[in-house]
Amino acid sequence: MVKITDVARHAGVSPSTVSYALSGKRPISAQTRRRVEASIRELGYRPHAGARALASSRSNVLALVIPLRTGIHVPVVMQFAVSVVTSARRYDHDVLLLTQEEGEEGLRRVADTALCDALIVMDVQLDDPRLPLLRSLDRPSVMIGLPLEAAGLTCVDLDFKAAGELCVERLAGLGHRVVALVGSPPEVYVRRTAFAQRVVQGFTAAADRHRLVSSVHPCGATPAAARQVAERLLREQPALTGVVVHNEAALEPLLDAFEQLGLRVPADLSLTAICPDELAAALPVPVTSVDLPSAELGERAVDLLMAKLGGTEAPEVTLLAPRLTERASTAPRTVG
Template sequence: MANIHDVARAAGVSISTVSYAISGKRSIAATTRRRVEEAVLALDYRPNAGARMLKGTRTNLLALSAPLHAGSHGPAHMAFVLAVINAARTFDYDVVLLTQDDATSGLRRVASSALVDGIILLDVSQDDERIELVRTLNVPTALVGVPRVTDELVCVDLDFERAAELSVQTLAAQGHTQIGLVGQDPLIYERGSNFPHRFRAAFEAEALRLGIDAAFVPSRENTASVRAAVDELAAELPAMTGLILHCNEPVQSMVLEVLDQRGIRIPADMSVISACSSFDTVHLNPPLDVIPLPASDTCGRAVALLMEQLSTGVEPRVELLPPTLVEHGSTAARQRV
């Protein structure tokens, strides 16, 4: 059966142009529309439920694909799920939550049954199997996250690259010349989740650019792994006075406990930044300077762009929200010995 990609190739236009020509929601040149119509007839293409909804029939339901993977931190995961639900409510939409590891089967099911008007993808991996599927479903879709290839996609996320650069630049400006990074659970890197790889790559590139000695160690959510991570960083960076934590809240708490047990004072001996955290770092001991990960902002923007796709249409894009650093007193100028 022909799909929208086939029509676009035959007509020599983009997928979005085919969608606009079929839906009638955007003015298309007569010659272009004619090429699309001829391709549709020649290929016997039948727009699916998503395309028909663009013509006016709505279910007021969105599908939220948020698979639960090994290594995922439940509270952070649910913060994004709730942010999507709250944003959808502002548009009088309800949400169908899809959490199975086999994420593609659920998406096929809701799309084929004409159950939803649009799709939101969470926990996007670099080479996400869901992406090729949503390209063929012709159902408006928005991603919270940035995969390796973004052609014809609408993506929203925090600018993790800029967040990493900001973290390194802040510590470097204070005179710290050896900076460590404690990262996510190794399983998250292994499955190719997009954001930790983006952050790590930018951290290493910025450290190299500034002439900073840097090291990265992932950590699981247990005391033994955290101790091993701190030990490894100390071995690689014996004069380390700057530390960036890009990991979940329990791991950050354990890192702080290990430092305290070893008599390392914050910020007198070690300046620490909590990077891209979805939780309030004021409650940590001590409170940490933080670059917040604003689930409500990223998910709210993704839902808003999805609503635009359902009405006037949206060109494919990647929107990255700028990071900000909130100070709570956990960084200071490096103490010269």
């Protein structure tokens, strides 16, 4: 590992001069600064976080707030986290991951220290109690999620309402007249989590527009819960031929349950989902799906945050348009 003393020796200056060049605490000549900078580049020296903080009056750390509440599908959440970390490294920033129930008190605790320069907040609720604090903080923040009132905030998300609509539009276009949404676990709806609520809004709006018979069914994240929902659907809606799934953990168990109940996908039941493409494509029956673009959302969130740190004004709302990929799980409704 290259040390500051190695840079000093290579540049022919004292270690304190290198430190001053990094921190700007004392003036040095332009010629000396250029010599130090050239040595840093040639040797590949990377100042530690403390030195970077001295140079910029920043920690070069972003806080990523992901409360791991019940009903959250951790593998998908971690895709977001990896994307944020990878994108932050492009800006030479590290990421502090906060996974507890970080409400207002937790955010205030972090904001009142020098631990981070800015925050990315996930698991956003429609009436999120953290909003007033985020608006008042003296450091930038970006939400991956869209609350009801976005004024004074910076939010980026998939357009989940449009995603719900798109799934129904596809089923309606194939002639299906009775459809159901198998949604997130019940506790996610109880918390009024924004993405889940918006999918329901889009699903219901599109179904009403096409005059379809429709219903919404929260589903736990276990095979047993998926089986119960499948049995209920067939009992209460015997004419059902189209299903939208917005629950990554329940997707494969639902396919298994429908098969065990004697329904073939897509011959008897067409199924679409909102989930990561790699999950939809890897199932025994590849599922027609709207991708959950966690990599792009994480990257967009970091880009917006770094722009705000640089003094650039960011839009209040950035919504990514949903993209549906047709696979083997959907087919025209069989009449007869």
